[in-house]
Amino acid sequence: MAVAGMPKCYGRVPVAAGLALVALLLPALPAGDALAEPKPTIAEAKKKLEKLNDQADKIVEKYNQAGEKWKKARTRYRTLNGALEKQSAKVAGLRRELVAMAVSGYQAGTVTGWESLITRPDPSDLLSGLAAVDQMSALRAQSLNAFDEATKTLRTDRDEAKAALSEADEYRDELAEQKAKADKMVKAQIKLLRELGAYRAGNPNSPGITYTGSASGSARKALQFAFAQVGKPYQYGGTGPGGWDCSGLLQAAWRAGGVSLPRTTWEQWSWGASRRVSLDDLQPGDLIFSEGLGHVSMYVGGGQIVHAPQTGDVVKVVDLSAYGRRLVGAVRP
Structure with missing residues (x-):
């Protein structure tokens, strides 16, 4: 049987020898690429x-x-x-x-x-x-x-x-x-x-941005603190001042507002059992929890939130519609 692209051979050739011949004539592959999976889109x-x-x-x-x-x-x-x-x-x-x-x-x-x-x-x-x-x-x-x-x-x-x-x-x-x-x-x-090409290291010494919203009292102080952290890196287990995870950021922000929140999202959600509010009735400073209670953010007002998203990103203000996580509810400290 002729192999496409190769001259015809007559007579019997042992199978092992034939395979060896094909291997020699095929272009060599770089080491490790023979079974390499194609890069994802x-x-x-x-x-x-x-x-x-x-x-x-x-x-x-x-x-x-x-x-x-x-x-x-x-x-x-x-x-x-x-x-x-x-x-x-x-x-x-x-x-x-x-x-x-x-x-x-x-x-x-x-x-x-x-x-x-x-x-x-x-x-x-x-x-x-x-x-x-x-x-x-x-x-x-x-x-x-x-x-x-x-x-x-x-x-x-x-x-x-x-x-x-x-x-x-x-x-x-x-x-x-x-x-x-x-x-x-x-x-x-x-x-x-x-x-x-989407990795963002962040700046542990970021000066943040100024909050100019309508919140008052404790909520305003909490938002002012959170806004001052914008640009700092997300860091799992981070409680500041140079890096934050989601619950660590909000615990510190509301501490600045005079309210003592527990450390983890689960504890914060449980702590707010009697302070739950509808997602249709959000006010600046409210805590918004994702389904599964793996993430929490703070409502800014005007359809925006401030949060520490995930590894490779920074504390930032984004539209709630771009949050990218299913929501389970909100708590008003």
Whole structure:
């Protein structure tokens, strides 16, 4: 059988030899290109990036949640460990007190003490001595009880501190796992963005822009803060001042407005359970949450929002219609 583009060969040629001959006559391919997939089109790359961004929202949210759990567990451990140290000092003090009382009793001698009391000529001295012994016994019993209770509390505190430390270690491991996932996702996002020529590094020292809208009071202060961050890079887990993620930016913005928001989007949504407002009744400063609670932005007014979008982008003001995510609801702090 003739191979197109090759001279005809007559006679039988072993299959292996024939294949080797074809391989030699075909143009050589660069190493690694033989099975290389064709580069995605711009439309395909954008679609893939959109999917990556949705996945990244969820991964970053899990990372932030793990971070918050670890911080709380670490704070609890430190508090309990501080109480443990104080209780240890109290027990040590009571122990010294008991030792001193025991030494004092030994030096006086129980029998010798009684002998000295009953050989006194004045009965009033005897009665006074007996009262002193009774008082010493009562004080000793009181100290023993105090020591016993303090020791029990010490054991409880130590057990609680150990449990808190173990919990903190567990959350630290969870945090490390989520961070590894987020790092991998970020690399994939950056690679695609660079291929599309859409990667924006941002400026950690960006002066931002001035808010000139109609908001007043706390909402105005929150928006002024958010606008001052425009141009700074998105950074997952970022709480400023040089980089932000979505919930970190809004937490800081509303802190400037005098309102204390939780750290993560899930917590912010839960915190606002009694503050929910319709998406048809938005006011400047309202928090707008995406479906799945992976992203949150702040309504500016006039159909615009300010937010920290995703890796490879910067804090910016955009039209809500260009948000690119399905919305689940809004909260008014």
